[in-house]
Each structure stands twice: as structure tokens, then as C-alpha cells.
Amino acid sequence: MNYDKIMKLALERGFFFPSGEVYADSTAGFWEYGPTGVSFKNKFIELWRRELVRKDRMMEIDGSQIMSQSVFEASGHLSSFADPIVKCQKCKSTYRADKLVAEIVKIEVPESIDTSEIDKIISEKNVVCPKCKGDFESTRRFNMMFKVGIGPESENAFLRPETCQSIFIDFPRLFKTMRGKLPIGIAQIGKSFRNEISPRQSLLRLREFYQAEIEVFCNPNKLNELDKFSAVENTELNLFINGNIQTVSCKKAIDENILPNKLVAYYLGLLAEFYQKTGIDMKKTRFRKLGEKEKAFYATAAFDFEVETSIGWLELVACNYRSDFDLKGHSNKSKEKFEVLDQDDKVLPHVFELSMGIDRSLYSILEHNFHEDEKNDRTFLSLKPYLSPIHVGVLSLVKKDGLAEKTNEIFSQIRIKYDAFLDHSGTIGRRYRRLDEIGTPLAITIDHQTLQDKTVTVRIRDSMNQERIKISEIDSFVAEATAFP
Template identity: 35%
Template sequence: MSEGNPIVELAKRRGFFLQSADAYGGVSGFYTFGPEGAALKQNIEDTWRERFTIQEGNMEVDAPTVMPEPVFEASGHLEGFDDMLIECPECGDSHRADHIVEDNTDIEDAESMAIERVEEIVAEYELTCPTCGAGLAGQAIQQFNLMFETNIGPGSSSPGYLRPETAQGIFVEFPQLAEYARNQLPFGVTQIGRAYRNEISPRKSLLRVREFTQAELELFIDPEEDEPDLERVADVTAPFYPADEQQSDDGEIVEATVGEVVEEGIVADPWIAYYLGIAKRWYESIGVDMDRFRFRQHLPGELAHYAADCWDAEAEVDGDWIELAGFAYRGDYDLSKHAAHSEEEFTVFKQYDEPVTVERPTVDPDMSYLGPEFGGDAAAVADALETLAERDPDAFRDAQADGGAVTVEIDGQAYAVPVEKTGFEIEEVTESGEHITPHVVEPSLGIDRALYTVLDHSYREDEIDGEIRRVLELPPEVAPTTVGVFPLMDRDGLADRAREVVDRLRDAGLAVTYDDSGAIGRRYRRQDEVGTPFCVTVDYETLGEGDDSDLEGTVTLRERDTTEQKRVPISDLAETLTELRDGDIEFTDL
């Protein structure tokens, strides 16, 4: 996706996005959003927040982007958040080995392969360095951790990392968030924020960068009781690409409703299916072309170790299918990991309908025996006995039956304790409930990729009066500017009246731009190119219909996609534009 790409060229020229620090040569993988891009990005975020936070009744948080090392030890990022790095023996440039394979062969899932297999493919196809063309056969491939490391405070005693995803900022605060939710499942927590990945070879503009914005929802559920309201999305039709179709020689996209894919077992988990339906409607609303969109199931080799199932939302951009979002059932992996590492409770109390009486194995070790017998290890032996009683009470029963000892292991060393010294017994306990570790359902998407896709899918060219017109057919709800206001000529009081219209529209909460430079047709073209859906022209007819002391009269309202024009009273203009932006009326209704 070179600078010759029309989207990249338009983005830089019209202020959507540009490579950061260009005056200093730029830094690959970092982009600045210009005035148009920042507004478009904010609008996309706002629509996601409206749909996934407000309408779903979820909470929103804003966690730090720097977190201490233990968080990522617990989450597994320190050990497993790696990409395959291969270095050119000639020019020294580093590249992602799986990308080189996928870009130069018919292999599509190199990322899920073992390093040894990728090395074999590089040699088999005689693949070369993308920078200088030198052969890469025989070069070792290494795992490269993608996290940016930093230090918290002076010195290096408190290592930290820039977060590679926003999710961990939610998981680590679960105990407090559960209190906010009054320990009632299900409850969801959303977050929109920056994440950082030290990509080996950033490429394709906004599609693979080192700093990006994520929008994530973590839904905490009771897996035995909580089910989604599938009726809300059962009739949503979408293209599904299941794993078995991908692995078939003649595999095809399955066009079906959400209700059908659940009923037929194509999407096994109803929660994932529910959010696929929600997401399909949302992507369509922000301008993603549904003819270039699909949901693809992860192949077995792609699945994260914690995921029972995972689907991606994908869009076709510049001839390639790119991932827009992931929808994963994460089970209790995250909360269990943080509970084990932090030694805090990451559970909620589940109240029973009626109290129940259960048998509970307990131990009360005789420390007067354990102390002299095991010395400094006595307390650890007592803890191990308690753990064993919970996990395997039959070990104590068997020892009681033959008058023997119970054996526990600590750091590889076995300790035998006579069963009569353990204080083992079975008690009857009446319980009103139990502590359970919730499971997590996660829809996670990249805002930057959504923005780029919307630009790509909304861009078109046509011809008006023998001149090429470049248009971004952005939905009014997400367009950076709702309306451009122009005086027909910059004289005879037209500009003053136009500025008065601008003030009135801005007071009504509309995003407005004012332009009095050049011919009116040129001004229309400039707004078409940045996706402004409506333009208002103040002309001599406007002046003739009122006087200088009021804003009576009418103006010309032009619609971007059709270029049709209608006269609208100034008194109704703000309300009309608001209804058009929000989709309450159509331009043809005027």
C-alpha cells in the first residue's frame, strides 16, 4: 500500500492521517491523525460507544497505558506475545518471516506454523529480502516479543510495559468492577484506548502500526446460566466463512442469519453469535461495504490456547482480506491467571435458590508434631495438606483405612505425615451459595483499521461537467463535518449572512465548516472529497427574502452523493440537518 494509493494520497493531502515526525524522517508505524481524521476517528469511537456500551448497558473504564511487569507475567504476554523475526544477511533489515511467506507464496496461515516449518518454506521457495533482494534461505528465525518495555520510576527496579491490548486493564481491576456491578452476572466493561506493539515491519499504512486504538468489551458471564437475547439479532444476515469451508477445496462463504448459524452449529457459542450480529449492523452503519465483508472462523492452528472458539470480522481492502475485529470466548483463563499470580479473589458469589447441605473435607494439622518433624517447612506442609484435602480427600480416607500416612510434595520433595496428625475429617456444612470464576466473552476491534476500511470502501470517482470528482460517501453520522456553508460570492453582504448561518448551526451542535475561497463548484468538490454530506449556499435569493436584522429566507441545501439541491428555510435548517445526520429523514423527504 504505497504512497501512490489514492486513499493514502487523499489522507495526507486532506488531513486524515500522515506519518508522524516527517520533518525528522518519520518513524515507521506511527501516524498523526489530522483535522479530518481526528474528527472521523472520534465519530467512529462515539458510535461504537453508543452501540456496545450505552445500548448494551455496560460500564466503561479508562485504564493506564503503562502497567507493571507482573500483570503481563500473569497474562502470558511475556512468554507468548511474539512474532517471527528473520534478518537479512546482506542489508541487516528485519522482517516478519510469516509475512514474507504469505506475500510470496499461496500459503495463507504461516503465522500459525512452527518456526522450523517456516524456515523450510523460506528455503523451499528461495524467498528473498523485500528490501535488497538477498536470499533468506538458511537464515535462522527467532521469536521477537512485541511489547515496548519501560521503567516505572527512577532506575530499573520496577520494570513495566506499554500495554499491547486494553483488555488487561479491565481484568486486573475485576474485583472492584464486580463490586460496582453489585456482583450480579452478567456484566460488561468496555474501554477505548491506545495500545502498543513493537511490530517488526509495520506496513500497509494504518493497517499494521506500532501505536493504535482499540475498542474492547469484556463480558463476564456465569457459563451455566447466562444466555444472550438472540432474538435481538436472530434476523441479521451476514457472510460466514467457517473453518471446514476454509479447509475444503471448494469451500464457500455461507450467507445466513445469526439465528440459522446458531441453530445449525456453525457458530457454536451463542454469545459470540450475538456479538457478530451486533457488529455486523455497526460496521454497516459506519460505512463498511457489506459486499466486501465477512466473518471468518479461526482455524485450529490459529486459536489462542485460552479460546474455545474465535471468529474475525474481515474486510477486503486493496485486494487483501484484513482482520477488523476478533470475537473470542476466553473462558476463565484471564481471571484465573490473575487470581493465581496476585493471590487475590477474582470471583463473584453466586447465591443458591435454596441453602444446601454439603460434606466438606477439612484438616487441622497437629503443629506440635509438624514443627519438630519438618522444621522450617512445617507451615508449607500444613498448607499442602489443606490443598490436598480439597483436591483429593480420598487420599486421606485411604490412609485412614490402612493406618498409614498422607504424602504431599513441596518443591519436588515428598513429606509423609501420619494421617492421625493431619486432623482430617468430613464436616457437614450448610451453604447459601458459592464463589465462581466468571467466563469472559470478548469482542475486540481496531479503530484505526475500521477508519481506513471506511475510507477505502466509501471512496469513489465520477465525472461532472467533464471533470473528475473524488468523493468519500461517508455516512452522515460519522463524517468529520456535517455541513459546509458558503456565500455564493464574497460581497454584497453574502459572507456576513453566511457567517450568521454558521453560528446558528454551530449553536445547534452541528460540525460546520465555512469556505468562501474560489468558485462555488470548487468548494463543493473540496467538501465532497473529505466526505461532508451536505453543503449550504447563501445566495442573492436569500438576501432578497429577508432583511439585515434577521435570518429569514431560504438557502440552497446540496446533498453530496446525488448533488441534488433544494431550498430550505433558514429557520428550519438546523433541525433539518440534525435529522438528516441522525438518519431520521432522507434528503428525498425534503
């Protein structure tokens, strides 16, 4: 299975690996990026910045990872980001208490129900463990946020479960000082933390993970007044709604009322254009409209951008229309004003968010670009050159006759500007294979002819073809081949 092959590649070639693996008490759900992975991740982030932040003239911030209790009281995470769970006394099976009770007793159970209410229903209706008929322990709430104690008095605070809360909180200051005008996107990249009960599958379900979040603040009365919509009107979206998949342009999605408004369609379009450029196979992607029960507690409309991998459909981006849920919550709690002027209207902006999982995206790109080339006895990653961890290998055909020295010299000329990798050892074919495995698009080889006429060969990863260029042309050649689109 390709998942296993990607994992092996990741471990062997420095993409990512488990955190703290030399210690037996290292816990699941924490992974680290190695040199190859960091280089790849940095380039992915740069592409995100270019295609979303810069293209749409967003603001980018970098907020705290630890935030006080009030933040999460206002955001709803303290009460709603916790599931009521019950545990069987006998067989120790754990269940979602509200769901279990709803199913067995056939009654509606509100998500915010008090745990004592659930216990009452359980004892009154004699609800027992479906597996072993055992009795339950008392219902308790399992909050997925990591709690931390600040200072000597251990004041309550939490590691953020999503990066966006600081965007909401910072919004009034940013809007005023940075001369904001609706609609405006505020973006942030950083780590978020969730105490998953059962993390699985390496980068796909982590307890500590990277998010790239964009919160678009807008006037809810002007969701169809968006001049820039014309930029994406021909961009195609794979929309998966109520079990039907259809590929339509953004324009058609609006004209036929498939999407609720131009603002939503515009950002889904931008997102699709971004992923196109990551090298993900867009034929294996879809925007799935979430049903009422699947949506997050703050969302009024939600689309998940999903990608098909060897282990099934994977959610990469949650696109939620959060209405004024967050700004209203923070406004009530903090007594600060979050309304802003939009021309002459005083409005509490609504928010549409694009909440991207970076780690999952990186995995998906690797899997969609992984190839086993049996004819040439190699595996390679067909990564976009601008995302490749190494842009160019610099190799000496043989070490002697002054070729090694010349190779070092050429490497020194380009190694600051590009991610270049110097390699003298082993046979040339093996060195090309190694570069192929991490998706290096170019390899420059210095041979005997180099010393005579100041030319080198450039070997292209995908075709394995070679051409000869002048040393003086290396810079412009590599620059062009590895430029962002």
C-alpha cells in the same frame, strides 16, 4: 489502486499522515490523525458507544497504558507474546526458530519451547539457513511489547499490547461497586502498542494503534440462557468456516449448530449491526473461524471479522472466546478472588471478547465509500452523514453585497452544535467539490435571494440536488439529516 487514492486523499485533506515527518529519524509504524481524521474518528467512536456500549448496557472504563511486569506475567504476554527467532550469521536472514526447526527436522515443536532447546536441536540436526546454507546465531526471543523503566530505579513495566488487561484486573472492583450481573460487558477505547518487526501500509499495521475492546463476562454454564438473543435472531451473518461462506441468521446459526452458543451468536450479531451502520459494504465482509494454529494463545474459539479491501482481506475485529484464561491467570498471580455470584452459583466467569482495530476500521470505511464520479468530474466520500468529519458547509455564493456578512451570521448560529465549515473563497463549484472529497453531506449556500426572503439553498452531496429552505429551518434540517440512526 484504491489504496493509493485513499492515501493521497488522507495526506491532502488532513485525515492522517506519518508521525514526525520533518525528522529523518522518525520510525515507521507511527501515524497521526489530522483535523478531518479526528472528527471522523470521534464520530466512529460515538457510533460504537451507541450501538454496543449503550445498546447492551455495558460499562466503559479508561485504563492505564503503562502497566507493571506482574500484569503481563499473569496475562501470559511476557512468555507467549514473544517469538523465538534465529538469524543467519552469513546472509542475516531471520526466521521463526520454532517453525524453521519443525519444518526441517519434521518434529513437533511446542510454542513455549526453551531457546536453549532449539539451539540444541539446531546443532544436533545440523540445521542451516535454507537460503545460503550458513550457520545460525543463538536463538533469542523477540518480545513484541515495548519495555519502559519507571522511576529513578527503572522498574520494569510495559506499554500494554492490548487494552483489555485492565478490564480483567478491574473486574472484581467493577462488579462489586457497579452492581454487576452476569453476563456483563466491560468496554474500553484506547491505545495499544506492539513492536512490530515490519510495520506496513499506514493505518493497517501500526506500532501504536487504537483499539475498542469489549470483554463480556459470563457464566460458562449459561451460554445459551440469553433472553436478549431474540433481538438479533434475524440479523444475518456471513460465516466463513473451513473454506465455506454462508449467510445465515443468528437464529439459524444456533439452531444448526454453526455457532457454539447464543452468547457468541448474540455478540457477533451486535457487531454486524454496528458495522452495517458504519457504511462498510457488508457484502464484502465475513466472520472467519480461525483454525487451531491461527488462534491467539489465550483463545479457545475465535472468529475474525474481516473486510475485503483493495489490498485483500483485512482483519478488523478479533472475536475470541478466552474462557477463564485471563481471570484465572490474574487470580493465581495476585491471590485476589475473581469469582462472583451468579444467582446462587459461585463462578469464575468466562470471557468472550470483541477486540476491534479502530484505525483499520476507519481506513476500510473510507475505501468502501470512495467514489470517482467521472460524469460530474469529482471524487466524493459517501460517508454516513453522522460519521462525516464536516456535517455542513456554509458558503456565500459571492462575497459582496452583504452576502459574506449574512453567511458569517448563519455560520455562527450553527457552528457550536454541528461540525460546520465556512468558505467564501473561489468558485462555488470548487467549494462543493472540496466538501465532497471529505464526505460532507450538506452544503448551505447564501445567495441574493437570501437577503430578500430569508431562505438558503441546501445542496445534497450524493445527488448534487438542491432545495431551498428557510433560515429558521436550518437547525432542524441539519439535525435530522446528520442524526445517528
